[in-house]
Amino acid sequence: MNVHAIRAIYAFEMARTRRTLFQSIISPVISTSLYFVVFGAAIGSRISEIEGISYGAFIVPGLIMLSLLTQSVSNASFGIYFPKFTGTIYELLSAPVSFFEIVLSYVGAAATKSILLGVIILATAWLFVPVQIQHPVWMVLFLLLTAVTFSLLGFLIGIWADNFEKLQFVPLLIITPLTFLGGSFYSIHMLPPFWQTVTLFNPVVYLVSGFRWSFYGLADVSVGVSLGMTLVFLGVFLAVVAWMFRTGYRLKA
Amino acid sequence: MPLQLSRDFPQSSYNAAPASAIVAPMQSIISVAGLSKTYATGLNALKDINLEIRAGEIFALLGPNGAGKTTLIGTICGIVNPSAGHVRVAGHDIVRDYRASRSLIGLVPQELTTDAFETVWDTVSFSRGLFGKAPNPAHIEKILKELSLWPKKGSMIRTLSGGMKRRVMIAKALSHEPQILFLDEPTAGVDVELRRDMWQVVRALRASGVTIILTTHYIDEAEEMADRIGVISKGELILVEDKTVLMKKLGRKQLSLQLQQPLTAVPASLAAFNLALSAGGSELTYTYDSHVERAGIATLLKALDEAGVAFKDLQTTQSSLEDIFVNLVKVG
Numbered sequence: 294m295n296v297h298a299i300r301a302i303y304a305f306e307m308a309r310t311r312r313t314l315f316q317s318i319i320s321p322v323i324s325t326s327l328y329f330v331v332f333g334a335a336i337g338s339r340i341s342e343i344e345g346i347s348y349g350a351f352i353v354p355g356l357i358m359l360s361l362l363t364q365s366v367s368n369a370s371f372g373i374y375f376p377k378f379t380g381t382i383y384e385l386l387s388a389p390v391s392f393f394e395i396v397l398s399y400v401g402a403a404a405t406k407s408i409l410l411g412v413i414i415l416a417t418a419w420l421f422v423p424v425q426i427q428h429p430v431w432m433v434l435f436l437l438l439t440a441v442t443f444s445l446l447g448f449l450i451g452i453w454a455d456n457f458e459k460l461q462f463v464p465l466l467i468i469t470p471l472t473f474l475g476g477s478f479y480s481i482h483m484l485p486p487f488w489q490t491v492t493l494f495n496p497v498v499y500l501v502s503g504f505r506w507s508f509y510g511l512a513d514v515s516v517g518v519s520l521g522m523t524l525v526f527l528g529v530f531l532a533v534v535a536w537m538f539r540t541g542y543r544l545k546a
Numbered sequence: 547m548p549l550q551l552s553r554d555f556p557q558s559s560y561n562a563a564p565a566s567a568i569v570a571p572m573q574s575i576i577s578v579a580g581l582s583k584t585y586a587t588g589l590n591a592l593k594d595i596n597l598e599i600r601a602g603e604i605f606a607l608l609g610p611n612g613a614g615k616t617t618l619i620g621t622i623c624g625i626v627n628p629s630a631g632h633v634r635v636a637g638h639d640i641v642r643d644y645r646a647s648r649s650l651i652g653l654v655p656q657e658l659t660t661d662a663f664e665t666v667w668d669t670v671s672f673s674r675g676l677f678g679k680a681p682n683p684a685h686i687e688k689i690l691k692e693l694s695l696w697p698k699k700g701s702m703i704r705t706l707s708g709g710m711k712r713r714v715m716i717a718k719a720l721s722h723e724p725q726i727l728f729l730d731e732p733t734a735g736v737d738v739e740l741r742r743d744m745w746q747v748v749r750a751l752r753a754s755g756v757t758i759i760l761t762t763h764y765i766d767e768a769e770e771m772a773d774r775i776g777v778i779s780k781g782e783l784i785l786v787e788d789k790t791v792l793m794k795k796l797g798r799k800q801l802s803l804q805l806q807q808p809l810t811a812v813p814a815s816l817a818a819f820n821l822a823l824s825a826g827g828s829e830l831t832y833t834y835d836s837h838v839e840r841a842g843i844a845t846l847l848k849a850l851d852e853a854g855v856a857f858k859d860l861q862t863t864q865s866s867l868e869d870i871f872v873n874l875v876k877v878g
Contacts, residue, residue, distance in 0.1 A: 297679060297681075298676045298677070301675025302676065305664075312663060379662070380655075381659050383655050383659065386624055387624050387648060387651065389646075389648040391645075546585055546620070
């Protein structure tokens with residue numbers, strides 16, 4: 294194991310976060326706070342409680358998940374895409390590092406940033422609404438698994454993308470809509486039966502449901518299924534990234 | 547900018563004899579066997595390349611644009627997947643034992659690709675870590691001082707000149723103390739002063755035991771520094787030869803005589819000599835092999851005198867490596 298390389302890449306990526314602190318941390322915190330102001334304080338007071346939870350508190354796990362998913366994907370995709378764009382990828386490809394070490398360091402750094410962001414959003418939420426965490430261990434587990442899984446997705450998007458437009462395509466046009474339609478702002482039990490079934494094809498439903506369960510004990514699907522689906526996504530994304538490195542897809546000529 | 551050299555890069559090494567003359571017999575440090583590369587576009591960039599690079603030498607790889615130089619380097623360094631064949635670096639297969647082989651290699655690519663927003667110190671330290679070496683601030687300091695980058699250690703790379711960026715790339719490649727250094731067009735687009743500095747760096751590195759493989763478009767660069775020359779054309783390695791042997795083997799000399807009176811034809815009595823008239827008959831050129839001990843100049847001059855051909859001036863010229871290269875590539 295090339296520990297020095299893992300440390301070097303991880304530190305490099307975290308240094309990039311420090312340099313772009315406003316973009317990386319402050320900006321998502323501000324936008325999430327605005328959600329609480331609008332949906333929690335302004336509109337939320339006119340919406341009845343959902344299964345005994347105030348609407349403002351109900352949306353906290355969904356909002357954290359929304360930021361976690363989009364930021365994990367953005368951080369990791371940009372982290373590997375930028376060296377491709379500038380040409381400095383040559384150094385990574387010619388270094389004595391394995392695919393696993395590269396993934397561990399880039400995905401580790403991206404996941405660290407998004408987890409940090411999730412924690413900051415959680416702390417911000419506490420200022421606006423009463424938040425409970427009934428199952429803290431599960432909460433941390435879901436937070437970790439989701440951050441790592443979607444950082445992996447971001448990493449493979451970063452390898453796949455050959456321009457900035459493609460880099461933005463998946464987070465903006467796939468992840469964000471799926472998160473909005475994945476029960477971040479409502480329980481899927483509030484939908485008509487047909488749309489409940491359709492919604493179950495949305496992978497984000499399982500992430501939001503499991504995460505919300507760890508807060509309030511409320512779940513749209515069982516926590517075991519949520520965990521299982523998260524692990525399936527993790528496995529699939531890992532397999533795709535492994536294939537990319539084995540074949541050199543969009544990395545090596 | 548003057549280059550500062552430490553005890554590891556001794557000044558005396560600049561005038562050292564070629565490594566091939568010092569270390570004999572030299573062991574092969576890179577062994578390329580049957581290497582081919584066909585890109586997805588169908589371009590056959592490398593065709594059955596077989597090459598041995600000797601430890602401690604400066605090997606210059608020459609070839610026109612698109613000949614396959616960068617592909618060959620990229621394949622050895624792990625950036626390009628080979629289609630066929632094998633490469634061993636110090637006995638390590640570049641695919642199976644990639645960790646061992648890559649840790650021995652430093653690469654300075656042709657393009658100035660740097661992390662614009664990093665500082666010089668951070669980017670060089672990053673490279674050392676990437677290649678599996680523990681942090682060593684003293685070594686990084688030494689490299690930066692040797693490359694005259696020390697005053698810029700805290701500067702962001704985007705603020706540096708092109709020449710300075712090129713030095714940063716060399717510093718990155720040297721950060722993990724490689725035994726082999728690939729320099730892909732190291733002096734492309736740099737000014738004369740920096741070129742000479744680069745040559746000094748390369749010679750000093752060779753003197754410290756580093757094997758250097760460089761590609762260049764500047765034939766005088768190869769002529770000045772290389773121990774051996776390889777010429778690649780259309781993906782084929784058409785020649786590998788010791789530079790001095792190559793110069794002797796393919797080099798030719800010419801004796802040019804400016805005649806007092808123009809001639810309409812070479813006199814019949816001089817037909818035995820390889821003579822050509824030019825400049826409207828006022829210049830007579832005698833071409834001969836430089837490695838022939840008795841070139842026959844004295845005999846020619848005597849024959850000219852007997853034929854009544856008088857000349858007012860004469861000069862000799864020797865073909866440069868550039869001439870040799872151009873001829874080889876034309877043929878290839």
